[in-house]
Amino acid sequence: MASVSREGSQFGPYKLKSLLGKGGMGEVYEAYDTVKDRTVALKLLSPDLAHDPTYQERFRRESRAAARLREPHIIPIHDWGEIDGVLFIDMRLVAGDDLRTVLRAQGPMSPSRAVAIVAQVASALDAAHADNLIHRDIKPENILLTRDDFAYLVDFGIARSGSDVQLTTQGTAIGSYAYMAPERFDADTVTHQADTYSLACVLYECLTGTAPYPSTSVSQLIKAHLMTAPPRASLTRPGLPRALDAVVVRGLAKDPDERFSSTGDFARAAHLALTPPDRAEATAIVDRTLDGTAVGSVGEYRQTKVGDAVHPRPQAWDTAAPPPPPPRPNAAPYPVAQPGPHRSTFLPVTITLLVVLVLGLGAAVAWLTLAPKTESNTAAVPSAAAPTSQSAPNVETEPPTTIAPTSTPVVPTRARSIPVSGADSQGFLGSSGPRCNADNLAVAIGRTTDSKIVVCETGVGRYYYKGVRITDAAGIELDDPRPSAGGFIATNPADGTQYRLDRSSLTIVSDGEVLAEEPMREYYAR
Known part of the structure; x- marks a missing residue:
């Protein structure tokens, strides 16, 4: 990652206008594409990672996969490639704050708002999983919210297994490890169930204001993910429905086979676990985001209505949701009759x-x-x-x-x-x-x-x-x-x-x- 901001500089055809954010993987700029005459979000990857041939191949393969996805809650990718030895991703610029910023500013969310946001992210993940793409880094920093709570999932297709070892600073490592599924820490094959676990961590944090296993120690975090029983959100925030507690606990199961079969099933179960008034409000939040243009869209995308995309609403919210598969015999029973x-x-x-x-x-x-x-x-x-x-x-x-x-x-x-x-x-x-x-x-x-x-x-x-x-x-x-x-x-x-x-x-x-x-x-x- 560049140690000096590139603001005001030229990067190939892009004029880098302002730094939007930075992290262990690189920097994201608001940039003007002088060739295509549009303003975009441009992510520049760390040169250290870009010089790794294995990482380069994985990055290109998964970037192509992410670009194929057509789902309203996934930031569209315009282009990707390498300029002067630096890998980049050119994507739609959307005005909003990431979920981490929102939680820090506003604190825990209402159950209806939390579930509405998670359901939108689950819709994005289901589309990715159907294309055999696993996100592997679901966390509040990678969920972008517009003013009306339309949720976008960002950083699709970025390989994390190689980059995790690069995240040596406490802030960055904790930000990633706090949401990692237990199977990420051993040699087991990582499947889409790892994303379900991470999304359950995010829902827990939306409800309580803290991650399921808060710690400033990476070793303690790993131990908690591997061995500590999933916490119940209602113990931190009394008054939450116990049915919602049990949905989150199942999403945080140590064994991937004991979780919900998909992130969509997890979101539907969370929606059903709300009280009827909260359930109606969660649906209203999603409906409200579909009424017009995505907030902050620019250039050719300003007229693109979110509702015109593939899945305009998390599926099955207005109809009977298919029952999630039963947990294995030693799993915590799912609390929906x-x-x-x-x-x-x-x-x-x-x-x-x-x-x-x-x-x-x-x-x-x-x-x-x-x-x-x-x-x-x-x-x-x-x-x-x-x-x-x-x-x-x-x-x-x-x-x-x-x-x-x-x-x-x-x-x-x-x-x-x-x-x-x-x-x-x-x-x-x-x-x-x-x-x-x-x-x-x-x-x-x-x-x-x-x-x-x-x-x-x-x-x-x-x-x-x-x-x-x-x-x-x-x-x-x-x-x-x-x-x-x-x-x-x-x-x-x-x-x-x-x-x-x-x-x-x-x-x-x-x-x-x-x-x-x-x-x-x-x-x-x-």
């Missing part, structure tokens, strides 16, 4: 500790906006799936049971009063529920300090669990709760979270940790 067609979805949680969103992989809507309160009004949305082999290990699982579709609740003649206020033998009266379907009877009904719960029997010796948070009627429904001493245990098959109901309390447990314990105020069992 497959929707069924039969019942409403509810979730009891504490006021301060738990914000859990149960999401369907097939466009299931997990949060419920209830209609005006009447005695015969209940909204129906897709339900959580029956437990699978990914449920908590101490809970036996069975195939899903089929239950009659929810209809407008009708209190059957056999419904009778019970010693729980506002409830009868089918559950809670009124529109807020929860209440058993059709003429099913409750085998357990409870009211805690924060939730209302009912366990219903289908009539064939099978049960289902419904719970509602009292404050806002948000909730969950789970199949096949198992009888336990004095109550029932319902397990969310998506992430193994257990809801333990008995006469004394409702206890919510995940990974052996008690997330919430709500004292029981009223309880009935038959």
Whole structure:
């Protein structure tokens, strides 16, 4: 890398106007192409790297591959080559700040904004991976944002395996190592899954303001990537959906085979893990960037509408996303339940500790906006799936049971009063529920300090669990709760979270940790 700025100098046909940035690989200038009469971004590679024949060949091969890509979130490459022994890349100039600058100036992002940005980058990566091109250096410095949050991924096609050893200064090395997948540090073949890992690191940082493994030591960073369990963003930033936690954790799996099959699947899972309002906002952010010309485009590109490109929006955001492949048996379960067609979805949680969103992989809507309160009004949305082999290990699982579709609740003649206020033998009266379907009877009904719960029997010796948070009627429904001493245990098959109901309390447990314990105020069992 040149030690003296080239600003104001001539580089072949390019007049170098101003230095836009520099790093371990070289410098990027705003330059004027005197032959083609346009202003561009010109990256000049370090002469040390340019003189390496192996690196030169790899650079040219992958630069050609990057230039072939036609995806709106990839900076178009105009030209590349060598002038006076210096390798260069000529690309579109786009006005904006890199993600690192934005995070430093503004701090952690809202979940909707973070996911919207990551989804755009994932779209770029999917296009590259389809062309057998691996980026290998996903980090905030290589993501450019315009004023309206249109995201560009830069530095495509630059070989990093040879250059990593050149990054000897602390700032540059940390900036790269902080996002490297574990397989980058050994002799294993590096696949596109390394980009998925790095993108998960970026999403974690967007949500929390810090990298997953913050350290000023390269050796500690490498050890953390190889051995330290992935952190949960909600521990740093309470209030984030636990479903989003689990998506990030899976993206950070040490074994590449345990991650999502593609960066697109990772982004779709993150989108589904948002609360419905945040999900809508994330989609709105992406839509907003597609309405007109890319901010900062110049010359012949000023009239190029982003929406005219190959993938104008991260795919499948408005339709049912294909379910990501299941993790291997020893992987952390993916926290999204497959929707069924039969019942409403509810979730009891504490006021301060738990914000859990149960999401369907097939466009299931997990949060419920209830209609005006009447005695015969209940909204129906897709339900959580029956437990699978990914449920908590101490809970036996069975195939899903089929239950009659929810209809407008009708209190059957056999419904009778019970010693729980506002409830009868089918559950809670009124529109807020929860209440058993059709003429099913409750085998357990409870009211805690924060939730209302009912366990219903289908009539064939099978049960289902419904719970509602009292404050806002948000909730969950789970199949096949198992009888336990004095109550029932319902397990969310998506992430193994257990809801333990008995006469004394409702206890919510995940990974052996008690997330919430709500004292029981009223309880009935038959």
